[in-house]
Amino acid sequence: MELKIIYKTWWKVLGVVLVLYTLIAGFLLHVPRLPILHETIRNLYFHVPMWFAMLTVLVISVYFSIRFLNTGKEEYDIASVECINTGLVFYACGLVTGMVWAKYTWGEFWSGDPKQNSAAIAFLLYCAYLVLRNSIDEEQKRAKISAIYNIFAFPIMVVLLFILPRMTDSLHPGNGGNPAFGRYDLDSTMRMVFYPAVAGWIIMAIWIATIRYRIRLIEYKRNDINL
């Protein structure tokens, strides 16, 4: 039973409490009154943490990919893929919530904004990972190729999401010459909700990934694969 911490409960309760706090405080506490955004500025507490959670979980998946390539242990491959599976769910949440937010602030669900386009491309990148995995039957080969693909996909995703949009015209805060939210629009009251939200959702994402991992582990053991 490596990684005993994934079987503990305390950090899961912490995550739930943090997110619950942000759900309540997020709507009750004061926010800056800004044009165009109006109350949607509160989306910051939900849309952005989705991305932080996705990033964390994808970083963890790269970590396990590297460990797998170093050791060849199946558990690491399973951890890696389940982290990606969870990460993709949060990715989709981030994309969709971003689209809804865009509809009411930028005017369209999809405006061909560089940030949106890059996010869609990087999403396809990880979907390709899943397709790749599916196409290989033999476990060791599948795990190795997936690990290598993952290690390349991650930096490409980072470039697509965080570097390219900053170099061109974009409506998204923090890109295209726009100030990031933190600089001008976020005030201390918002930070009091935003940081716990990020922490809480990161914990939730890790929790879901660990559940998927444990389920997959049991399935593997049931099929008598030697682990």
Add this chain to the structure above:
Amino acid sequence: MKKLLTLLCLTLSGFAGFAQGANGTEMADAMRGSGKIYVVIATIAIIFIFLAIYLFAIDRRLKKIEKEK
């Protein structure tokens, strides 16, 4: 010149729309004033609590299965 004056008049008459609230930007003050914001909070809190309970239940079931092994 006429076009410019017309444009100016029309622009300034935009103020008559009272598009911005007292503080300059409309917010959900009506929801807050009537206390309805608590309904919103209650809704999302309930949804999330149900999800959290569901996750804890899955976690517990997993622990049981893992113990049996």
